[in-house]
Amino acid sequence: MRRFLFLNGLSLAFGGLFLASLVGQAFAGVADVNDHRLSEGLEPISLARFVTSSSFAVDVMENWQSEYLQFFLYVFATVWLVQLGSAESKEPHKVGRESDEQQSLGKHLRKDSPAWARAGGVRTALFSRSLGVVMGTLFLLTWAASSVAGWSAFNNEQLMGREDPVSWVGYLGQAEFWNRTLQNWQSEMLAVGSMAIFSVYLRQRGSPESKPVGAAHHDTGQTG
């Protein structure tokens, strides 16, 4: 058991931090919503009602969609774009999808290569893109969910303000939808761009996200 925890510590730690943050968001969110409702002369709602509301759903989904967009773009962009000296980049001469030898495919398969890497044809083609496809699909699903939940929360606010609700298509044209979307996208792009360039000049000893402390600034793609 201890060995299992040790060997999966990264996933388990971030899974735990995710759940703790989500619970914290629920408590802070219901307090915020009830402050707003009381100021409008409306009754407060319970925690259970809040966590099943569109207001909570849109706050969660709008962040998830941008995280998956970030990783989807990063997974694809780093195939073709490089940053000289960055631990997040591969070396400039490896730009592109790389050879079968570099990717351990075809006659370069290893004994422990995954079954879908061995299968050939469509299965290997799909497996070769599976990380980006899954990230891209999760982005589209969570963005769609964000639009539906945001639409519902927007209409709830419309009715609180004695205004007519709008259609889903109408909501997609609202400034609020694009404000929610773009404010999340810009922060993700900033974080990725910062990481790419900071890792050229800065080090974190022992982290695979960093180059070795003694590596030259112009060394690209090394991890410590």
Add this chain to the structure above:
Amino acid sequence: MTTRFGLATVALAVAVLTGCGDLSADEVEDLATTFARADDDPGTRCELLASTTLAAVQQDGPCDDVLAELPLGSGDVTAIEVWGEEAQVKLSDDTLFLTRTSDGWRVSAAACTPQGADLPYDCDVEAS
């Protein structure tokens, strides 16, 4: 079967993401219909007002007397919108706004006149 399961899953997801809005439509319609049909019984209408709305009305006098003087509608329900804790009911001769309270749905605004696209309704009965 797979298609039905898929549609059911999508419907469930939409219901959750939209806060199960239309599941309360029947309760909203019942309350609005009762409110509209009580045009000769302002006391009943007063009982169906949300507490903050009732308090605002009573600032102008006894609720029964104040409501009797206002142009509240009594027509049929023509459209219902339920979004989370709030609802809008269009009558043939008025627009009502309802809110969900611990005692069930209550009227938060009535005798509402549209002021044009993207503008709030002007309501004779609402919380101050």
